[in-house]
Structures are given as structure tokens and as C-alpha cells.
Amino acid sequence: MSTDPELLIERRGQALWLTIQREDRRNAINGAVLDALGRALADAGGDPTVRAVVLTGAGTRAFCAGADLQTGQSFRFDYSQPYQGLADLFREARRCTLPLIARVNGACMAGGMGLLAMCDLAVASRNATFGLPEVRVGLFPAQVLAVLQHQLPRRVLNELCLTGEPMDAERALAAGLVNALAEPEGLDEAVEALLARLLDKSPSAIRRGLYTLKQVENLGFEQAIAFAESQIGLFALTEDAQEGQAAFREKRAPKWTGR
Structure with missing residues (x-):
């Protein structure tokens, strides 16, 4: 087990579990989270004993609430740099040839939808909610679209982007955003069951x-x-x-x- 101030890295059998450790901020993304996730994925990809990666958030309230707006720095980029943190994480996930599984334990919003979409499979709690609320604060989920646009029907994607209103877990399942739903107390069991279906394969x-x-x-x-x-x-x-x-x-x- 490796404990980063922002990311808990645990080895559970042949799977690597990555847990965003910002429960008090609803597991919102900051630079440290992005850097730690990118390093963890790169390291996992180079380890032949790791067969899958599970991504989740601490606690039960949120998988990831998106960028941490409380800092006031979330969208102040150094535009002299052509590559930015969230986009680089999506690039790293795209290069990864290990199955990435999202364990969606609560609210999945904004950039959290990007983390979900960069994963190959997803299991969600029945009390999870999903949304792209950026228009409510004068922004738009531009980077998230790069990984999300092929995972949802266009009308559903348009509605999420343009209204900023969330959808519940049942609708997310119906739209194909997640593979399965579980009761909150059975979420880990559902993830382990999915892992078992992967780990006996070549x-x-x-x-x-x-x-x-x-x-x-x-x-x-x-x-x-x-x-x-x-x-x-x-x-x-x-x-x-x-x-x-x-x-x-x-x-x-x-x-x-x-x-």
C-alpha cells in the first residue's frame, strides 16, 4: 500500500485500487490528484503483475465532484504550456492497456465524468448521480467531451452539457454510461465480481x-x-x-x- 496525501494506492490481489483522498472536498480534482493518478497509471502499465486498475473516491458521498472551485485557481492555466494536467491524465489513460474500472460511489460531476469516461468499465452505486454542471458557473466541459462523447447518445450528452442538470444512476445505466448498478453496501462486491470476470482471461x-x-x-x-x-x-x-x-x-x- 502507498499513501499519497491526495491518492491512496492499494494492491488487492492482481488489481490496483486508486482512491482519491479528498473526502472533505467531495474528492474534487486538484493538481496533486492529477499528477498522482497519472504516475499511478503509468507505473501500473509497466508492472506485468497488475491485471486491472480500480478508480474510486473516498467515503460514500462522491466519486469525484470535478475541479476544486474553492481554490479559485482551477481554470487558471499556464498557456505557455501546450499540455495541461487533466488532458495529460486522459492521454495516460488512453495509452493504458490495463482494464480501468470506475467504482462510482456517489456524485460524479464535471471532471469526475471525465475520470469515469476515461475508464473502460464502470460499476455505480444506486445512489450515485451524474452531471456536467459547468454551465452553471459560466464554463463548459470541453476537455471531458474528448473522452465522454462516444459513450452517450448525442441527445443525452447535449442535455447534460446545455442544462447542467444531473441524472440518476438508473438513467446512467440505461444510457450506457455504466455497466452495472449495486446497492451502496454491495458496491465492492459488485466490483470484485466484475474483476473476477476479467482476471481469469488471457x-x-x-x-x-x-x-x-x-x-x-x-x-x-x-x-x-x-x-x-x-x-x-x-x-x-x-x-x-x-x-x-x-x-x-x-x-x-x-x-x-x-x-
Whole structure:
């Protein structure tokens, strides 16, 4: 376990759990949180013993309330720098080939929606709420759109952005923003159940599979199919592919090497 002033990093079996430690500020984002999350994702991606990452917030009130507006510094960037903190975190998540799972334990607002959207899978408490309230303070969720726009129907996204009004967990599930809902007291159990469905699969197939999913997302058909043609042969060359097919023929459980 590693305790950062802003981020708790815990190893739970083959999963790395990242918990934003700002419960008194509803786990709002600041520079320290962004830096710590980016480092943690980069380190996890380089550790072959880590199979998945779970992202959540401390307590039960909020997953992440977005930028910490109380500081008065949240949107004062150094514009001489072309890369900014939240965008860099989204870039790091995009490069990551480990499954990222959002454990949404409460309010998920503004930049918190970006953290949710940068994850590959999400489990939410039934009392969670979701929203993009930036227009209420004269702003707009511009950076968040880069990771959120393909995860929601356009009319739903427009409504969230333009009205600033939140939606409940049931509507978030119906819209495809999260994979599953759980009672608050059963949230960890639901996350562990999802992890179990991932961790018995081939590490190399998941790693290369996430890479492929992310590469083809914005490609046209001809580009996507050409890229896929180049990838399928590489999948077949892995030790896991050979082992998985042998296990299938021999009617036994595979023994993955992750290579």
C-alpha cells in the first residue's frame, strides 16, 4: 500500500485500487490528484503483475465532484504550456492497456465524468448521480467531451452539457454510461465480481485487445479493417493464444503466462 496525501494506492490481489483522498472536498480534482493518478497509471502499465486498475473516491458521498472551485485557481492555466494536467491524465489513460474500472460511489460531476469516461468499465452505486454542471458557473466541459462523447447518445450528452442538470444512476445505466448498478453496501462486491470476470482471461489478449479497441474507435471502416488485419496475426503469435487453444482442445482450464 502507498499513501499519497491526495491518492491512496492499494494492491488487492492482481488489481490496483486508486482512491482519491479528498473526502472533505467531495474528492474534487486538484493538481496533486492529477499528477498522482497519472504516475499511478503509468507505473501500473509497466508492472506485468497488475491485471486491472480500480478508480474510486473516498467515503460514500462522491466519486469525484470535478475541479476544486474553492481554490479559485482551477481554470487558471499556464498557456505557455501546450499540455495541461487533466488532458495529460486522459492521454495516460488512453495509452493504458490495463482494464480501468470506475467504482462510482456517489456524485460524479464535471471532471469526475471525465475520470469515469476515461475508464473502460464502470460499476455505480444506486445512489450515485451524474452531471456536467459547468454551465452553471459560466464554463463548459470541453476537455471531458474528448473522452465522454462516444459513450452517450448525442441527445443525452447535449442535455447534460446545455442544462447542467444531473441524472440518476438508473438513467446512467440505461444510457450506457455504466455497466452495472449495486446497492451502496454491495458496491465492492459488485466490483470484485466484475474483476473476477476479467482476471481469469488471457492477460495478453486483454492487453492487446484494449490497444486494438482504442486504435479502431475513430477509424473509418477501411482503416479499421486494415488495422485489424495486421493485429489478428499478432494475437495468434502469443503464448497465451497457443495455450488457450490447446486448453480448449484438451478440455481443461488454461494456464496463462501473459506473454
